[in-house]
Amino acid sequence: MTFLSPQDDRRIASDDAAPNFDLAERYAEREADRFDLHATHLNEMWVRVLKTIGYDVGFVRGSGQYLFDRKGARYLDLLSGWGVFAIGRNHPSLRAALMSVLSADLPNLVQLDVSVPAALLAERLLAYAPWLDKTFFANSGAEAVEAAIKFARAATGRDGLVHCGHSFHGLTCGALSLNGDAIFKKGFGSLLPNVREIPFDDLPALEAALRGRDVAAFFVEPIQGKGVNMPKDDYLAEAAALCRKYGTLLVADEIQTGLGRTGKFFAIEHYRVEPDMVLVAKALSGGHVPVGAVLTRKWIFDKVFDRMDRAVVHGSTFGKNDLAMAAGLATLEVIAAERLVENSAAKGERLLAAFRAMAERYELVHDVRGKGLMIGVEFGEPRSLKLKAAWNLLETVNSGLFCQLISIPLFEQHKVLTQVAGHGNHTIKLLPPLTLDDFDCDWVERSFDKVIADAHDAPGAVWSLGKTLAGHALKAKLG
Numbered sequence: 001m002t003f004l005s006p007q008d009d010r011r012i013a014s015d016d017a018a019p020n021f022d023l024a025e026r027y028a029e030r031e032a033d034r035f036d037l038h039a040t041h042l043n044e045m046w047v048r049v050l051k052t053i054g055y056d057v058g059f060v061r062g063s064g065q066y067l068f069d070r071k072g073a074r075y076l077d078l079l080s081g082w083g084v085f086a087i088g089r090n091h092p093s094l095r096a097a098l099m100s101v102l103s104a105d106l107p108n109l110v111q112l113d114v115s116v117p118a119a120l121l122a123e124r125l126l127a128y129a130p131w132l133d134k135t136f137f138a139n140s141g142a143e144a145v146e147a148a149i150k151f152a153r154a155a156t157g158r159d160g161l162v163h164c165g166h167s168f169h170g171l172t173c174g175a176l177s178l179n180g181d182a183i184f185k186k187g188f189g190s191l192l193p194n195v196r197e198i199p200f201d202d203l204p205a206l207e208a209a210l211r212g213r214d215v216a217a218f219f220v221e222p223i224q225g226k227g228v229n230m231p232k233d234d235y236l237a238e239a240a241a242l243c244r245k246y247g248t249l250l251v252a253d254e255i256q257t258g259l260g261r262t263g264k265f266f267a268i269e270h271y272r273v274e275p276d277m278v279l280v281a282k283a284l285s286g287g288h289v290p291v292g293a294v295l296t297r298k299w300i301f302d303k304v305f306d307r308m309d310r311a312v313v314h315g316s317t318f319g320k321n322d323l324a325m326a327a328g329l330a331t332l333e334v335i336a337a338e339r340l341v342e343n344s345a346a347k348g349e350r351l352l353a354a355f356r357a358m359a360e361r362y363e364l365v366h367d368v369r370g371k372g373l374m375i376g377v378e379f380g381e382p383r384s385l386k387l388k389a390a391w392n393l394l395e396t397v398n399s400g401l402f403c404q405l406i407s408i409p410l411f412e413q414h415k416v417l418t419q420v421a422g423h424g425n426h427t428i429k430l431l432p433p434l435t436l437d438d439f440d441c442d443w444v445e446r447s448f449d450k451v452i453a454d455a456h457d458a459p460g461a462v463w464s465l466g467k468t469l470a471g472h473a474l475k476a477k478l479g
């Protein structure tokens with residue numbers, strides 16, 4: 001029997017290879033058709049949304065905290081792909097890590113073997129949660145939630161699950177069962193049974209839900225993404241005590257808040273809590289290769305994988321793939337080397353102070369809240385009669401529509417990309433890359449101040465936009 005050397009393998013592969021596929025070339029060829037292509041082959045409704053609100057500029061490049069459209073204009077990204085690009089877009093260290101994997105001919109996903117990159121990433125992650133012992137890797141935050149549901153039920157022998165109103169834990173069926181926004185559930189039929197929703201930051205409601213001792217786990221975001229809702233200082237610690245009292249596992253969903261977003265590596269550090277499971281994803285990917293993880297206690301893990309014939313009772317085919325593990329390792333290296341957790345804390349403190357000063361000057365700004373670079377600016381009904389009449393007109397047509405009067409001018413006039421913090425929500429959320437610098441903070445403060453000031457000029461250009469949006473919303477309601 002003749003064995004081929006690695007050099008022979010590469011020569012044969014080179015000889016037999018198909019012509020090189022150049023995505024950048026294809027991108028350039030078809031970029032102008034992007035919206036038609038999506039409307040035809042993907043989500044036409046999303047294309048309609050983008051065109052209606054003027055976001056169809058066609059982004060063609062991203063670097064760090066900046067995006068560039070097809071005309072070369074630069075935008076400050078305060079959305080970061082819903083928190084994915086914590087280290088910024090196309091970080092050179094991440095790119096180098098991925099290239100090193102692709103050039104190394106590693107034996108990826110053998111399955112009947114174990115993964116060295118997965119073990120290294122698990123080791124690094126658990127160092128940030130030293131009370132936990134084991135890691136399970138998945139492909140996304142929603143998959144991590146699904147795994148945590150199964151682990152909690154297996155470990156406790158209970159079916160019940162508890163989550164909070166306004167929560168968001170993903171859109172797969174199990175995760176969707178824990179979703180606090182009805183719009184995501186409508187039309188999808190029956191979800192998981194034995195799931196209870198309680199108000200966020202309400203300890204008596206939590207104790208009432210747990211008292212029957214039939215709840216496997218309480219799933220909670222330390223800071224809720226939909227609305228940037230903050231708990232009282234003692235809520236999570238007291239919730240952990242209640243969970244221990246009634247034999248329920250505490251699961252902290254850090255998929256959005258983790259990896260430095262709130263000025264600590266985990267948001268739970270602000271509240272001195274050690275949950276039974278911590279879920280991470282989003283930022284861990286570096287923005288290139290999806291990855292999610294469940295960090296958990298050994299006894300929970302051992303209840304799931306309790307015999308050799310159950311060694312693969314739960315898994316994810318691509319969960320420990322080498323590219324995802326390399327992306328996670330490189331992301332953690334960048335966060336540490338560039339002191340991004342510390343930068344998040346410092347820049348967040350600056351921006352929160354600036355927004356709180358705006359709240360004192362502008363009656364439309366009702367609240368400012370957040371930690372680190374997870375910030376919510378909430379707008380509300382004004383006191384003055386002229387503004388109140390305009391506000392009520394928009395609210396009658398579509399609750400939460402006012403925030404578009406802030407986010408659209410920010411985008412069109414100031415090249416700042418933001419998001420509304422949830423359906424029917426009055427809060428603009430900032431979730432920028434953790435690489436934000438003082439120049440960017442100046443940009444944010446100047447832009448928000450101008451747009452909010454303009455919104456107090458009624459009738460004016462901002463409220464003319466409001467009438468246009470209200471017309472679109474009314475037309476959509478009428479079909």
